Amino acid sequence: xxxxxxxGPNGQPxxxxxxxxxxxxxxxxxxxxxxxxxxxxxxxDDGVGRHIGGQLLGSILHTPKTGExxxxxQSRWRLDDVAAGKALVREECVKLVSEEHGSALxxxxxxxxxxxxxxxxxxxxxxxxxxxxxxRGKQEAVCNFVKEDPRHTVPVSIFDTHTHLxxxxxxxxxxxxxxxxxxxxxxxxxxxxxxxxxxRR
Numbered sequence: 001x002x003x004x005x006x007x008g009p010n011g012q013p014x015x016x017x018x019x020x021x022x023x024x025x026x027x028x029x030x031x032x033x034x035x036x037x038x039x040x041x042x043x044x045d046d047g048v049g050r051h052i053g054g055q056l057l058g059s060i061l062h063t064p065k066t067g068e069x070x071x072x073x074q075s076r077w078r079l080d081d082v083a084a085g086k087a088l089v090r091e092e093c094v095k096l097v098s099e100e101h102g103s104a105l106x107x108x109x110x111x112x113x114x115x116x117x118x119x120x121x122x123x124x125x126x127x128x129x130x131x132x133x134x135x136r137g138k139q140e141a142v143c144n145f146v147k148e149d150p151r152h153t154v155p156v157s158i159f160d161t162h163t164h165l166x167x168x169x170x171x172x173x174x175x176x177x178x179x180x181x182x183x184x185x186x187x188x189x190x191x192x193x194x195x196x197x198x199x200r201r
Contacts, residue, residue, distance in 0.1 A: 043100075043126060043129040043130045043132075043133070045138070045141040045142060045145060046145065048093070048096065048130075048133055048138075048142055048145075049141070049142045049145025049146060049149070050145075050149070051096070052089060052092040052093070052096075052142055052146060053145065053146045053149040053151055053152060054151070055092050056088055056089070056092065056146065056152070057151060057152075058072060058185050059071060059072050059088055060072075060080075060085050060088065060146060060152050061077060061152055061153075061154050061188075062146075062147040062148075062152050062153055062154070063153075063154060063155065063156040064147075064148075064153060065155065065156055066156050068080075068156070069085045069147065070159075070190065071084045071085050071088070072185045074183065075167060075168070075169050075170065075183040075192055076167050076183065076189050076190055076191065076192040077159065077185065077188060077189065077190045078190065079190065085143070085146075086139070086140075086143050089139060089142055089143045089146060090139050093133040093134065093138070093139050093142060094134065096130060096133060097127075097130050097131055097133055097134055100126060100127045100130040100131075101127055101131075103124070103126070103127070104124035104126070104127035107124050108120060108124065154188075158188050159188050159189070159190050160188070160189055160190055160191055161188070162187050162188075162189065164176045165187060165189060166193065167183060167187075167189045167191060167192040167193065168192065168193045168195065168196055168197040169192065169193070169194075169195075169196045169197075170183075170196050170197060171183065171196075171197040172184065172187065172189075173197060180197065180199070
């Protein structure tokens with residue numbers, strides 16, 4: 001069961017609640033159940049934003065107070081100064097449209113078996129509506145939705161709190177014990193060395 005935030009006076013969860021909510025959804029990974037958002041909300045900015053927000057769990061975090069976005073680069077949360085987050089959203093939009101096109105093709109094939117005139121996938125209402133998400137305007141709307149999604153919203157204070165961890169390009173070293181483990185997005189580390197960890201040195 002997911003944590004239930006208690007909105008403060010501005011309608012937003014407290015930093016502690018936002019962190020708990022983010023931790024909960026990050027632990028879920030990328031469950032396919034988030035595709036149900038499209039069934040519940042249809043091909044709208046809300047439905048598509050909820051779906052893509054689910055697909056990008058563990059990939060994007062946003063700090064509303066500073067307006068900064070961070071992307072997971074497989075070793076640390078990197079400040080997104082090259083619009084990588086938007087690129088991820090665009091990729092997911094294209095993937096959705098491609099999947100919808102496949103559904104429309106199957107629909108057209110079935111329809112043509114009983115119809116007198118040949119129909120095309122473009123006549124499928126769902127595909128026509130979903131195709132709009134190839135436009136920059138629609139993708140910007142989805143980006144904004146993902147940034148406001150509580151699954152991705154965190155206070156900036158949660159970053160780099162594990163001062164005993166040393167993050168390298170390929171591993172995380174616990175400076176207290178010497179234990180080496182794969183980089184973990186749940187640690188919320190943004191700092192990283194330039195040199196890879198080499199146990200022989």
